[in-house]
Amino acid sequence: MSWLDKLSNDLIITTGDSKQYKPLWKNPSKSTGYNHAEFTFPNLTGSLVKRGTPIGRRFPLELYFDGTDHLDKSSEFEKSASDKRAWRIEHPYYGLLFVQPTEINFDNIGDNVTKITTVVIETITEDKPSVKTDPIDSIKLTKVQLDGVAEQNITATIQPTNINTLTDVNKKAFNLSVPIIKLPTEAEGFYNTFNQAQSAINTATATPILAMRAVIAALSYPANFQVSVQTRINTLKSTFDNLRATVAGIPNVAGKQIYQVQGAAILSAMCIGASTPVDKDYTNSKSVLGITSILSSSYNQYLTDLDSIQSLNGGNITSFIPSPDTINLLDGLLNFTIANLYNIALSSRTERSIITEKDTNIILLTQRFYGLDPNDDNINELISNNNWSLSQVLQIKKNTKVVYYI
Numbered sequence: 001m002s003w004l005d006k007l008s009n010d011l012i013i014t015t016g017d018s019k020q021y022k023p024l025w026k027n028p029s030k031s032t033g034y035n036h037a038e039f040t041f042p043n044l045t046g047s048l049v050k051r052g053t054p055i056g057r058r059f060p061l062e063l064y065f066d067g068t069d070h071l072d073k074s075s076e077f078e079k080s081a082s083d084k085r086a087w088r089i090e091h092p093y094y095g096l097l098f099v100q101p102t103e104i105n106f107d108n109i110g111d112n113v114t115k116i117t118t119v120v121i122e123t124i125t126e127d128k129p130s131v132k133t134d135p136i137d138s139i140k141l142t143k144v145q146l147d148g149v150a151e152q153n154i155t156a157t158i159q160p161t162n163i164n165t166l167t168d169v170n171k172k173a174f175n176l177s178v179p180i181i182k183l184p185t186e187a188e189g190f191y192n193t194f195n196q197a198q199s200a201i202n203t204a205t206a207t208p209i210l211a212m213r214a215v216i217a218a219l220s221y222p223a224n225f226q227v228s229v230q231t232r233i234n235t236l237k238s239t240f241d242n243l244r245a246t247v248a249g250i251p252n253v254a255g256k257q258i259y260q261v262q263g264a265a266i267l268s269a270m271c272i273g274a275s276t277p278v279d280k281d282y283t284n285s286k287s288v289l290g291i292t293s294i295l296s297s298s299y300n301q302y303l304t305d306l307d308s309i310q311s312l313n314g315g316n317i318t319s320f321i322p323s324p325d326t327i328n329l330l331d332g333l334l335n336f337t338i339a340n341l342y343n344i345a346l347s348s349r350t351e352r353s354i355i356t357e358k359d360t361n362i363i364l365l366t367q368r369f370y371g372l373d374p375n376d377d378n379i380n381e382l383i384s385n386n387n388w389s390l391s392q393v394l395q396i397k398k399n400t401k402v403v404y405y406i
Contacts, residue, residue: 009092016085023063063116074114103351135340146329151212156254173239177222216265223269232273256320271337284349284405349405369404
């Protein structure tokens, strides 16, 4: 079939509530991403990229309802889009698709047309496989297994320079984490864990595995603080960045082994933090996708670092080859965590936006999209979502973009 024949076909969207829509459309596009890892090698120009399986394709859609009843059509479509089940799209160019929208924007500036823009992600249609354990329990269990394997990686003799680095990283992690603590019991527990790690580091030359066990516990502790996921992830990411600053100056094999252990501890702690949200975390899909991006980029950077310090071969006692058992466990943990976070993203609230048709105010808009509540939580959420200042709160002018979530 030629492209002209395809162009004559309707784009048909069947939403989760089984209602069918045939909007006008233009500017079709799509993108495909892949699971991947990038490797660099000492004294070798360029990178080796290993590509894995594809992830869900993304389709930016530009849709239009026109005619005298375009407002009614767009309103009905908006209501149908609030159903959390997947959409079925029969696309003239791309064929049959099963997708979930991440955000939907409505533009009513035109007098006789409603423009709708959205990005949809292709999703699998099978029901989630039943498992005997909760995903969060699985993530925690894998973290315990990973920590047990990682602490065994220290086979080289720890030197005084390694102890200095361990102490410095531990102190910086402590200083970054203390400010986010909200509960006295957490402060006490973290302080005790930090002190135990410091004491164990001082005797690391005699008992390296015990020292690594204590260090892992201290680096991982902030993952369970009762603060927002974003706060925990940001703190752990800063700790990871501080650790990465030591890579260029690692003096010996023991230091490289220690880096692998500490990096795995922090990244696995990020998985724990990401998978244990507190109230008001993950209120929309963008917040989840942002966390998955941090996890993926940090893990890829970790692999790049390990490749940069590994030896060309393991033929002598000064060689360093990263532990495959640690990498395999960490890789499985990251992938499992990200897969479950995507499930959260596709079932959480999605972004909507409109262009105001006339001058209005925060009270009227809150009533329109969320409803008013006694504690003004809905008003505050709408203000936060749009980064409005006091002047905008008092009056929101015509043709202002308003973002809200359903």
